[in-house]
Amino acid sequence: MPRPNITDEEYELIREARKASGVVMAPGPAATADKLWKQGMARRAGVTLDELAERFGSDEPWDPRVASQNESYGAVPGIDDGLEIGELREDVVCEVTSERTGIISDAHWPFHDLRRDGSGAFYGAYMTALQAMKDADVQTIVLNGDMMDCYQLSAHEKVEVKRSWKWELDVGKKMLGHLRRFFGDGVRIIYREGNHEERFARYLARKASELSGTLELPELLGLREHGIEWVGQRAKMTIGKLWVDHGHEWFGGGGVMPARNFRMKALDNILVGHVHRTSQDLIRKPLDGSFIAGWSVGCLCDLNPHYAARNGWNHGFAVVELAKDGTFVVQNRVIMDGVVR
Structure with a gap:
């Protein structure tokens, strides 16, 4: 009945x-x-x-x-130890105090710009950036978000035939291991969570919310094994008097001049990735004569993916030199045809 x-x-x-x-x-x-x-x-x-x-x-x-x-x-033990999905670590600030810091972002492993020539040697924007930072004798490397693509976990339609999430994860672990070997144990490496890494938590929230808190991307990537620090949940980062964000933390896109847009939003010195374009903007305050500036750093991924076949992206990286008083110099470099400019 x-x-x-x-x-x-x-x-x-x-x-x-x-x-x-x-x-x-x-x-x-x-x-x-x-x-x-x-x-x-x-x-x-x-x-x-x-x-x-x-x-x-x-x-x-x-x-x-x-x-x-x-x-x-x-x-209940541990119930408040972590954060809920969507909560932020706005109160946390990761301070970088090294004299020279290299910053790369948006490699989108496994879709980074890296190839082999006939002899088996690697070339491409990704290795060019790493070698340039090593030559600059940086003491800290900031992986400033979207180093992984997390393609299989995206909510977007999958228009390309790609391999599994396990394969993506394995590539990410190998790339992190390579970074540690390439720069050695004496270099501090910080991995900052970008919007593409956030796809992991979003996927769990959509598909398996019961597992949230038991599976963490830093653990799956083996960061502790390689001595790599994790800065997640949109925590803040500083290099002296320079704020460093991935870029997705701010409402809106990059616009015609990303550096200017982010500088106007932050009302302070700021460097971001995210927009895949190199730009710089500086303004002098008329009352006290001080300067504030913004920088956006280029990407290290394939410049012509299927979902954005025509775009204005460019390859790049940055090196920040820090003085003891907190002042700094940003070398915002562009990679064109395999050459650092």
Whole structure:
């Protein structure tokens, strides 16, 4: 016999009648949504739902049949150790104090610009940038976001036949291992999460939210094994008086002059990647005579992918020289035809 359709109000009337006779029923759909919202409030406050009800002035007892309603979320070990999906680390600042820091971004492994010649030697913008930074004797390398593409985890339509996520992950691990070997153990390497790395957490949130918090991209990439630091959840970064972002943290795109747009948004010295274009903008403040500037750094990926076959991208990297007083010099380099300019 099919179950009759009743409204939330009718359900609650039946529930109250049965409750008066000692029979407990679970709340109806609307009430369940309200309970779930209150559970979330209780979890964040670290109190039980009964305590939350008292704070809101409710005299209605919670239904004992609803799972976990009388459990104190704050008492569960580790429940508040991490962040929820979408929460940010705005209070965290990664400080880079090295005299010379190399910055690369947007390699989009495994679609980076790297090839072999007839003798088996590597060439392309990716290796050109690494060699130039090594020649500059940098003490810190900042992988400033979107080093991985995470193509298979994208919500976009897959118009190209690519290999599996496992293959992408294996390529990423090999590239990180190569970076450590290439620069040696004495160089600090910082991997900053970009919007493409964020695809991993977004995928889990869409497809397997139950696994969130148990699978972390830095662990899958083996960063600890290579002594590579992870800066995630849009935390801030500074090199002296220079702010460094990937670029996706800011609302809007790069526009005609990305460096100017980001400098105007930040109201301070800022360097970003993300837009795949090299640009620089500087302005002198008329009242105190000081300067603020913006830089956008070129990419190290394939310049003609299927999804953006015609674009204005260019290859590039940056080296930042830092003085003891926090002032700095940015060498924002372009790679053209395999040559650093």
